Amino acid sequence: MVGVRGARVTDFGRTTLPYCSFVRPGEARARVGVGVGTDVVDLTAALATRRHAYAGLFAAGSLDPLLAAGPRTWHEVRTYVAANLSALAEHQVPASGVELVLPFEVADYVDFYASEHHASNVGRLFRPDGDALTPNWKHLPIGYHGRAGTVVVSGTPIRRPSGQMRERDGTIAFGPTAKLDLEAETGFVVGAGSSLGEPVPVESFDQHVFGVCVVNDWSARDVQAWEYVPLGPFLGKSFATSVSPWVVPLAALAGARIDPPRRDPDPVAYLQDDEPWGLDLELEIAVNGTVVSRAPYSEMYWTPAQMLAHLTVNGAALRPGDLFASGTVSGPGPGQQGSLLELSWNGSRPVTLDDGSTRAFLLDGDRVTIAATARLAGGRRIALGQVEGQVTS
Amino acid sequence: MVGVRGARVTDFGRTTLPYCSFVRPGEARARVGVGVGTDVVDLTAALATRRHAYAGLFAAGSLDPLLAAGPRTWHEVRTYVAANLSALAEHQVPASGVELVLPFEVADYVDFYASEHHASNVGRLFRPDGDALTPNWKHLPIGYHGRAGTVVVSGTPIRRPSGQMRERDGTIAFGPTAKLDLEAETGFVVGAGSSLGEPVPVESFDQHVFGVCVVNDWSARDVQAWEYVPLGPFLGKSFATSVSPWVVPLAALAGARIDPPRRDPDPVAYLQDDEPWGLDLELEIAVNGTVVSRAPYSEMYWTPAQMLAHLTVNGAALRPGDLFASGTVSGPGPGQQGSLLELSWNGSRPVTLDDGSTRAFLLDGDRVTIAATARLAGGRRIALGQVEGQVTS
Numbered sequence: 001m002v003g004v005r006g007a008r009v010t011d012f013g014r015t016t017l018p019y020c021s022f023v024r025p026g027e028a029r030a031r032v033g034v035g036v037g038t039d040v041v042d043l044t045a046a047l048a049t050r051r052h053a054y055a056g057l058f059a060a061g062s063l064d065p066l067l068a069a070g071p072r073t074w075h076e077v078r079t080y081v082a083a084n085l086s087a088l089a090e091h092q093v094p095a096s097g098v099e100l101v102l103p104f105e106v107a108d109y110v111d112f113y114a115s116e117h118h119a120s121n122v123g124r125l126f127r128p129d130g131d132a133l134t135p136n137w138k139h140l141p142i143g144y145h146g147r148a149g150t151v152v153v154s155g156t157p158i159r160r161p162s163g164q165m166r167e168r169d170g171t172i173a174f175g176p177t178a179k180l181d182l183e184a185e186t187g188f189v190v191g192a193g194s195s196l197g198e199p200v201p202v203e204s205f206d207q208h209v210f211g212v213c214v215v216n217d218w219s220a221r222d223v224q225a226w227e228y229v230p231l232g233p234f235l236g237k238s239f240a241t242s243v244s245p246w247v248v249p250l251a252a253l254a255g256a257r258i259d260p261p262r263r264d265p266d267p268v269a270y271l272q273d274d275e276p277w278g279l280d281l282e283l284e285i286a287v288n289g290t291v292v293s294r295a296p297y298s299e300m301y302w303t304p305a306q307m308l309a310h311l312t313v314n315g316a317a318l319r320p321g322d323l324f325a326s327g328t329v330s331g332p333g334p335g336q337q338g339s340l341l342e343l344s345w346n347g348s349r350p351v352t353l354d355d356g357s358t359r360a361f362l363l364d365g366d367r368v369t370i371a372a373t374a375r376l377a378g379g380r381r382i383a384l385g386q387v388e389g390q391v392t393s
Numbered sequence: 394m395v396g397v398r399g400a401r402v403t404d405f406g407r408t409t410l411p412y413c414s415f416v417r418p419g420e421a422r423a424r425v426g427v428g429v430g431t432d433v434v435d436l437t438a439a440l441a442t443r444r445h446a447y448a449g450l451f452a453a454g455s456l457d458p459l460l461a462a463g464p465r466t467w468h469e470v471r472t473y474v475a476a477n478l479s480a481l482a483e484h485q486v487p488a489s490g491v492e493l494v495l496p497f498e499v500a501d502y503v504d505f506y507a508s509e510h511h512a513s514n515v516g517r518l519f520r521p522d523g524d525a526l527t528p529n530w531k532h533l534p535i536g537y538h539g540r541a542g543t544v545v546v547s548g549t550p551i552r553r554p555s556g557q558m559r560e561r562d563g564t565i566a567f568g569p570t571a572k573l574d575l576e577a578e579t580g581f582v583v584g585a586g587s588s589l590g591e592p593v594p595v596e597s598f599d600q601h602v603f604g605v606c607v608v609n610d611w612s613a614r615d616v617q618a619w620e621y622v623p624l625g626p627f628l629g630k631s632f633a634t635s636v637s638p639w640v641v642p643l644a645a646l647a648g649a650r651i652d653p654p655r656r657d658p659d660p661v662a663y664l665q666d667d668e669p670w671g672l673d674l675e676l677e678i679a680v681n682g683t684v685v686s687r688a689p690y691s692e693m694y695w696t697p698a699q700m701l702a703h704l705t706v707n708g709a710a711l712r713p714g715d716l717f718a719s720g721t722v723s724g725p726g727p728g729q730q731g732s733l734l735e736l737s738w739n740g741s742r743p744v745t746l747d748d749g750s751t752r753a754f755l756l757d758g759d760r761v762t763i764a765a766t767a768r769l770a771g772g773r774r775i776a777l778g779q780v781e782g783q784v785t786s
Binding site: 107108113123126127134135136139140142143144145146147148149150152156159161162163164166172174196197199220223226227228229230231232233234235236238239240268269270310311313314315316317318319322 | 500501506516519520527528529532533535536537538539540541542543545549552554555556557559565567589590592613616619620621622623624625626627628629631632633661662663703704706707708709710711712715
């Protein structure tokens with residue numbers, strides 16, 4: 001579990017209480033922290049000092065043992081922290097003074113494709129002669145496995161990948177991607193695992209998923225376009241996927257649950273949901289400080305509960321640390337798309353930054369920040385953390 | 394690391410010396426073993442008793458520490474075992490009396506598509522109106538990530554998965570797959586990892602890959618056909634992938650290296666290979682004891698060294714325990730295909746078993762065995778182990 005100096009901490013409210021893994025200056029070992037305001041409560045130290053029954057869960061400094069402990073323990077730890085915030089202040093340090101590292105070991109990583117607007121846009125760009133959506137799109141949440149070993153914490157430099165691509169004249173070239181892109185997504189972190197052969201029904205979502213993080217699924221569009229038929233994206237995605245250092249417990253998002261868009265046609269039984277797991281989140285995307293998009297998660301066609309039910313309906317087992325991401329979040333309006341591919345319409349309408357420069361795709365040195373917020377019933381907006389990364393050559 | 398009673402052990406020659414992880418009756422902890430004949434040498438016990446400098450590598454009973462130790466250690470351990478076989482006999486037990494478990498923790502699992510014959514057959518069946526091979530096929534070894542968490546050891550029962558599929562009349566159905574298939578593949582087990590951003594060139598293959606296993610990439614063809622556009626196979630594959638309990642060191646296959654088929658057109662520079670990494674292996678597939686195919690690995694278009702170079706050319710990092718499989722091994726002749734999809738031509742020409750019954754695809758209760766052998770220069774054939782699994786409802 002290595003990491004680099006992570007993202008700036010967003011100012012967390014006292015009911016959000018996201019978890020992180022962090023390293024104090026001069027120390028080698030990691031600790032588990034809880035975000036309060038712009039500080040981190042050192043939970044590893046606090047529970048050890050107090051000889052708390054759950055101290056052992058935090059001793060290793062990673063979220064892995066907590067994830068595996070299951071929903072009853074998640075609830076008890078969160079309740080304990082919320083009830084003892086004042087007393088725990090003695091273990092509080094400014095987040096800006098510590099190194100935030102990858103908070104859990106990613107077991108399997110799955111990326112979905114759950115935004116109708118994004119899928120339609122990509123379909124028009126990649127398959128201009130076909131239908132925007134493939135025939136299966138409204139029947140199941142399309143997804144594929146990505147590379148768990150290249151999931152990195154926010155702040156990790158992103159080296160521009162090289163790969164094969166087909167030029168306009170049909171020749172096959174090899175070199176650095178000319179179409180390096182971001183993808184703003186919401187990630188769902190599985191805690192409690194499941195047994196091989198046992199599907200997880202849509203209503204058991206919150207018994208298995210621990211929380212939410214912010215994901216940038218970096219993409220090399222020219223590599224992807226050449227390689228992805230017939231077995232899907234591979235090297236166009238596998239060079240790096242960045243995640244926020246904070247995992248926000250699902251419990252903190254109870255007030256942000258909303259009805260998802262109406263699904264038409266009705267999906268088959270295992271995808272039918274009575275409990276609403278739409279989420280009123282917004283992902284604000286900035287390139288070098290210029291906000292280029294505010295992508296509304298509320299528009300996602302498939303909910304994370306449906307994604308999990310689909311992922312396991314064939315009996316595939318879950319493990320603690322499985323991460324599944326929503327796919328690029330794009331809304332219907334201008335300035336709501338979660339990728340430069342869509343924002344610049346494959347480069348044909350470059351995006352203008354505050355310094356007057358334009359971007360079709362990312363240049364070396366560009367810094368991408370995706371900051372997530374949730375709007376709770378009543379309208380109050382809470383911060384969920386952010387993921388950032390700078391492109392290097 | 395859990396497992397079930399594993400495959401019967403093939404009779405290993407004294408220069409093959411494959412590794413396994415096994416559990417003695419009545420014990421809970423696993424041990425690392427080396428296969429000799431039909432026995433297992435308990436390397437964990439042997440090296441501990443002798444206070445060998447590498448005893449610590451085997452204490453945990455998994456191959457993970459050995460994999461991570463790198464090529465120099467692999468060589469030293471293999472040399473030590475080969476030189477001390479007689480003395481180690483006191484730690485030898487019949488393999489039939491122990492439980493063979495998953496020998497290493499799978500980090501990332503990638504499945505390639507490296508047989509031209511297989512890709513052509515699948516193209517004809519899945520895309521009858523298009524070209525058999527996609528335009529990219531001869532330019533790069535196509536691959537995709539699979540689910541590491543559902544890689545299981547030989548002998549694990551395979552529950553028939555359910556999923557969505559499109560009926561002939563266009564309606565969307567959900568239920569148990571009617572087209573459960575096997576795929577005979579060779580798996581390559583990564584030992585030494587690599588750094589993010591650093592491609593592994595084709596000539597460094599044997600500095601990173603530790604050894605070889607046999608893979609059955611179970612597939613639900615009806616689920617796969619409906620879901621795989623545009624992001625590739627997902628639930629049609631992710632319910633289970635079986636691997637042999639034995640990992641044969643690459644060093645044991647030195648005599649089986651052959652020139653791969655001629656590649657036309659010449660691939661781009663990073664895929665050009667001077668050292669031949671074609672392998673003269675055969676995968677013998679049996680259903681309920683009837684041999685239905687003998688698939689020649691010598692026919693594979695892309696070598697495993699090319700697969701590894703491709704997998705990392707975008708800077709994707711390797712971790713110890715990464716597993717990449719060749720994709721289905723199919724030869725050009727009759728009875729050389731590595732899947733029932735091809736052998737029965739999508740069910741239109743069912744395969745007849747010795748008991749007179751026929752199979753388009755697998756039925757509940759069917760037992761599939763894939764046994765691998767290598768032909769060394771000079772013609773001698775050595776056993777590489779086998780993977781088996783029985784279908785349950």
